[in-house]
Amino acid sequence: MTDAAWETLSNQGVAVAGLVYFAALLVHLAEWATLRQPAPREAALVGAEAPPASTSNARRTAAERAAFLGRLGFLLTCIAAGAHLVGLVGRGMAADPNRVPWGNMYEFTVAGTFVVTLMYLGLHRRFRLGWMAPLVVTFVLTTLMVAVIWLHEPVQPLREALNSYWLVIHVVSAVIATGAFTLGGIASIVYLVKMRKGSEATGSTTTEGWLGRVPSLDALDKLAYRVHAFAFPVWTFAVLITGPIWAHEAWSRYWNWDPKEVWAFITWVVYAGYLHARATAGWKGRNAAILALVGLATLWFNFIGVNYFSSSSQHSYALEAPVERPAGS
Amino acid sequence: MVAPEGQREGRPVARGELTARELLRWTWRQVTSMRTALVLLLLLALAAIPGSVVPQSGVDALAVTRWKEEHPDLTPIYEKLDLFSVYDSIWFSAIYLLLVLSLVGCIIPRCLVYARALRAQPPAAPRNLSRLPEHTSYETSLPADEVLARARKVLGRRYRLRVSTGSTGSTGSTGESDAVSAERGYLREAGNLLFHLSVLVVLAGFAIGGLFGYQGGVILVQGSTFGNNLTQYDDFDPGGLFTPEQLDEFDFTVEDFEVEWLEEGSGAGTARGFVAGLSYREGDGPERSYDLKVNHPLSIGGTDVFLIGHGYAPVITIRDGEGNIAWTGPTVFLPQDSSFVSFGVVKAPPAEPEQIGLEGLLYPTFDLYQGDPVSVFPDARNPLVSLLVYSGDLGLDSGEAQSIYVLDKEDATLVTDEDGKPFRLDLSVGETIELPDGLGSVTFERVEPWVRVQISQSPGKEVALAGVVLALIGLCGSLFIRPRRVWVRARAVAGDGAGDTMAGGTTTVVEVAGLDRSGNGDLAEVLTDLVAALHDEKERP
Numbered sequence: 001m002t003d004a005a006w007e008t009l010s011n012q013g014v015a016v017a018g019l020v021y022f023a024a025l026l027v028h029l030a031e032w033a034t035l036r037q038p039a040p041r042e043a044a045l046v047g048a049e050a051p052p053a054s055t056s057n058a059r060r061t062a063a064e065r066a067a068f069l070g071r072l073g074f075l076l077t078c079i080a081a082g083a084h085l086v087g088l089v090g091r092g093m094a095a096d097p098n099r100v101p102w103g104n105m106y107e108f109t110v111a112g113t114f115v116v117t118l119m120y121l122g123l124h125r126r127f128r129l130g131w132m133a134p135l136v137v138t139f140v141l142t143t144l145m146v147a148v149i150w151l152h153e154p155v156q157p158l159r160e161a162l163n164s165y166w167l168v169i170h171v172v173s174a175v176i177a178t179g180a181f182t183l184g185g186i187a188s189i190v191y192l193v194k195m196r197k198g199s200e201a202t203g204s205t206t207t208e209g210w211l212g213r214v215p216s217l218d219a220l221d222k223l224a225y226r227v228h229a230f231a232f233p234v235w236t237f238a239v240l241i242t243g244p245i246w247a248h249e250a251w252s253r254y255w256n257w258d259p260k261e262v263w264a265f266i267t268w269v270v271y272a273g274y275l276h277a278r279a280t281a282g283w284k285g286r287n288a289a290i291l292a293l294v295g296l297a298t299l300w301f302n303f304i305g306v307n308y309f310s311s312s313s314q315h316s317y318a319l320e321a322p323v324e325r326p327a328g329s
Numbered sequence: 330m331v332a333p334e335g336q337r338e339g340r341p342v343a344r345g346e347l348t349a350r351e352l353l354r355w356t357w358r359q360v361t362s363m364r365t366a367l368v369l370l371l372l373l374a375l376a377a378i379p380g381s382v383v384p385q386s387g388v389d390a391l392a393v394t395r396w397k398e399e400h401p402d403l404t405p406i407y408e409k410l411d412l413f414s415v416y417d418s419i420w421f422s423a424i425y426l427l428l429v430l431s432l433v434g435c436i437i438p439r440c441l442v443y444a445r446a447l448r449a450q451p452p453a454a455p456r457n458l459s460r461l462p463e464h465t466s467y468e469t470s471l472p473a474d475e476v477l478a479r480a481r482k483v484l485g486r487r488y489r490l491r492v493s494t495g496s497t498g499s500t501g502s503t504g505e506s507d508a509v510s511a512e513r514g515y516l517r518e519a520g521n522l523l524f525h526l527s528v529l530v531v532l533a534g535f536a537i538g539g540l541f542g543y544q545g546g547v548i549l550v551q552g553s554t555f556g557n558n559l560t561q562y563d564d565f566d567p568g569g570l571f572t573p574e575q576l577d578e579f580d581f582t583v584e585d586f587e588v589e590w591l592e593e594g595s596g597a598g599t600a601r602g603f604v605a606g607l608s609y610r611e612g613d614g615p616e617r618s619y620d621l622k623v624n625h626p627l628s629i630g631g632t633d634v635f636l637i638g639h640g641y642a643p644v645i646t647i648r649d650g651e652g653n654i655a656w657t658g659p660t661v662f663l664p665q666d667s668s669f670v671s672f673g674v675v676k677a678p679p680a681e682p683e684q685i686g687l688e689g690l691l692y693p694t695f696d697l698y699q700g701d702p703v704s705v706f707p708d709a710r711n712p713l714v715s716l717l718v719y720s721g722d723l724g725l726d727s728g729e730a731q732s733i734y735v736l737d738k739e740d741a742t743l744v745t746d747e748d749g750k751p752f753r754l755d756l757s758v759g760e761t762i763e764l765p766d767g768l769g770s771v772t773f774e775r776v777e778p779w780v781r782v783q784i785s786q787s788p789g790k791e792v793a794l795a796g797v798v799l800a801l802i803g804l805c806g807s808l809f810i811r812p813r814r815v816w817v818r819a820r821a822v823a824g825d826g827a828g829d830t831m832a833g834g835t836t837t838v839v840e841v842a843g844l845d846r847s848g849n850g851d852l853a854e855v856l857t858d859l860v861a862a863l864h865d866e867k868e869r870p
């Protein structure tokens with residue numbers, strides 16, 4: 001295959017992924033809507049008093065339908081992830097020489113969202129993440145759209161400074177940590193939403209509908225913690241070990257307080273704060289969850305925002321396309 | 330600090346001193362509290378932000394100058410607040426020094442506690458296991474001793490067990506005869522302590538680098554030699570405790586420089602790679618060669634040499650009005666953007682009757698696009714210099730240091746042609762043009778590449794790296810090891826007609842309980858597994 005064909009394939013892969021994610025989102029929303037009706041167990045109780053057969057039958061099919069939609073949505077997400085992967089691999093193959101598919105913002109975003117999906121799919125069974133589906137898919141879809149609309153750039157070879165195997169290790173770990181932090185952040189958001197709902201209407205109202213499927217506050221908190229606890233060392237490795245080693249080789253300074261580095265450091269410190277908060281009386285739960293979200297905001301800001309408002313970053317995929325070459329255009 | 334003052338005033342003991350000491354103790358407890366650590370961490374994050382918004386002199390001195398020119402009103406305020414060097418500022422340092430203080434105050438006592446805990450036995454089973462948040466119980470026909478022996482065996486594999494007391498008896502009347510106490514996960518705290526101590530190691534490594542290291546830069550035209558002493562650097566940024574004796578003895582020559590350009594595709598005009606062929610000598614050692622590339626620094630002793638940029642130096646010869654060569658040689662022009670259109674000045678102070686200065690652009694691959702001069706490729710394939718000419722006093726005689734990239738035009742005049750328009754020199758390689766008014770002539774001989782080399786010592790980088798690696802190891806231990814205590818108590822009770830009792834009329838009630846010390850584990854599962862394991866063993870005989 002020619003490089004141009006690979007590039008086309010990559011673009012198609014991302015486009016297909018977007019469409020299928022969208023389908024998955026619709027299916028999950030339908031599932032969600034189905035769940036808005038009283039939960040099956042309550043339905044059974046109601047059914048015991050009221051005229052039986054037909055209604056309870058209808059109820060059961062509603063529950064079944066929700067389960068079916070859930071499985072369908074999951075399947076669609078898997079397919080979308082496959083297309084997403086094709087889009088990612090195509091980018092690397094389209095470059096000459098072939099390279100890792102994270103040389104600029106667009107590619108980093110595509111890679112990052114892929115990891116979010118992958119981790120969600122991987123942890124789905126173990127942590128019963130079905131309830132998270134609409135949120136994850138929405139996030140991935142939106143971010144992917146932002147990437148395609150605003151960040152897309154034609155394939156280019158890696159800049160010399162990025163041409164290092166430390167880049168591979170550094171970026172892989174940064175992408176994995178970003179994906180994990182994002183999942184953890186979603187858990188924290190849901191934690192806060194559920195907490196809010198729970199305190200608004202005391203009692204068991206929260207067991208209805210979608211929030212009813214969401215795990216208990218305690219379980220959410222633990223889930224968020226576990227995902228963050230996984231992501232934090234990976235981030236430490238990416239930002240405080242491989243990053244400096246690479247920077248040392250490329251720019252002669254292992255730590256230069258470049259804006260990108262500053263924000264990576266801020267993210268690290270905020271998440272360290274999150275881990276502390278969980279062990280500090282009075283900061284557990286709500287405050288810790290808020291800190292986790294602050295951490296997530298700094299993370300994504302660093303990734304997208306810093307490039308646009310700070311010009312002095314040496315992290316070169318922040319730079320704009322190389323040359324104004326009027327003769328060529 | 331407070332207590333000695335009280336003493337100096339010679340007040341009779343009691344109250345004053347007591348409160349002073351209490352105050353001190355209270356302050357210390359505040360400083361070393363978890364909450365303070367948390368607040369300081371968040372403050373640190375907050376304090377790091379301005380340095381990413383305001384240009385930093387340590388990162389990009391040029392940007393700082395430009396910013397100061399654009400914001401004359403804000404500059405004095407920003408300067409007072411150290412906003413151009415946030416990470417060396419007093420207030421930033423204050424935060425992290427407080428954090429270090431808090432860390433030390435927090436870690437040392439915890440190390441002592443941990444050392445004691447390591448030697449201590451798992452605590453005896455609480456009297457009432459069902460009071461613990463996580464507990465369960467069941468009945469069995471096995472004798473209590475048997476159950477406990479099994480529990481010891483099952484738990485002994487992965488837990489530290491409390492040695493059966495009996496003789497020590499210090500645990501009170503309950504003793505340990507009817508229960509097994511087990512604890513595991515001691516390494517979690519060790520990991521946590523290691524992590525926090527390693528943070529100090531990293532800071533130490535960082536500080537060593539900042540105090541004893543240096544960074545220097547120099548631009549070298551192909552063919553020129555650099556000897557490592559202070560006078561040869563273009564810019565030099567030493568740490569506070571740097572001494573010139575630290576400089577390693579070496580010299581190197583840039584023999585050649587090559588760029589591999591991408592010719593086609595969307596990346597055309599970007600460099601796939603650059604190599605500077607160096608020959609170098611360490612001290613009086615033999616001459617060696619090294620291909621210096623981005624991401625492949627050359628290490629000589631404790632010094633690293635990096636390739637960080639490149640550009641073009643047109644070789645220009647200026648003859649004065651009397652026909653003598655007033656200047657000849659390569660002049661470094663600085664690239665303006667990635668098209669490598671470069672700006673530079675050439676000065677010929679010895680020229681007679683008047684000094685001559687040239688200022689303008691170099692186009693590596695010159696072409697005209699809609700009448701405008703452009704460079705269509707960054708490689709030097711059709712180089713052209715386009716220069717304006719100044720004559721008169723270039724300000725070089727005042728003795729003040731002058732940048733080689735700036736032409737002092739204050740007392741110089743722009744040379745014009747007959748029509749009074751600025752006289753522009755457009756020269757391709759090999760061309761010579763006569764200057765008006767008998768000033769002389771200018772020849773563009775050829776183009777030499779130059780490389781920008783960064784030379785630095787960063788002592789302590791190994792310390793910092795070792796620190797972070799240790800910190801990471803400790804962190805993983807701290808996050809993934811789940812410390813917990815588990816107790817199993819088995820007690821025989823007289824059979825009171827419960828149907829499933831098989832023999833002898835006694836049943837054994839087994840209580841199992843646990844305490845998760847990290848608060849993040851899934852103790853319930855652990856207990857279920859344990860009970861299952863105890864059952865398993867029962868079914869086997």
Ligand code: HEM
Pocket residue numbers: 271272275276278279360361362363364366370428429431432433435436521525528804807808847
């Ligand atoms: C340089 C600043 C510090 C950083 C970067 C930092 C970072 C961290 C991190 C990442 C953790 C999570 C590991 C875990 O959960 O076990 C942690 C835990 C902990 N830190 Fe720090 N820390 C700092 C300063 C301090 C200070 C000053 C104290 C004492 C007041 C402290 C006390 C603790 C304690 C007690 C834990 C264990 C929490 C738990 O049991 O989960 N740390 N720290």
